[in-house]
Amino acid sequence: MQKVYYYWLICVGVGHAILGCVFVLLAFTPLMAPYMGALYEAFQVEPAAGVDLMLRTTLQFLGPTIASWGLLFALAVHFYRHHGYPLIKWYILIAVFIWFTMDTALSLSQGIYVHLIANLVALCAILPPLLLLRPNSVQ
Secondary structure (H helix, E strand, O other): OOHHHHHHHHHHHHHHHHHHHHHHHHHOOOHHHHHHHHHHHHOOOOOOOOHHHHHHHHHHHHHHEEEEEEEHHHHHHHHHHHOHHHHHHHHHHHHHHHHHHHHHHHHHHHHOOHHHHHHHHHHHHHHHHHHHHHOOHHH
């Protein structure tokens, strides 16, 4: 099962990298309309041209952050699995805790409930396999 946990977490990291690139590439396409609509509704703002430009550009700015987080997450998982330094796992867990609590709290405070669902799905994809993952040397 350890290989399954490991490869699953690597896929989660790579998936975030792909998602970040998608945000950059698709921010100004109609494919983002449902997400944009949810943001406009949450902030009770009309989709005026200036607001739309600012919001879509902000999504593009977030893309590289999400992509790089995903790659760094995958790298940290790899190093934990192959070198077994417990501190690596603790840092990943702390990073996940910071992301989940702060992002979810900020989203809920603004009424962006779609982020709660997305964050819970991501947390469920990350936390159980991460907690169960052991270094190669502990098998």
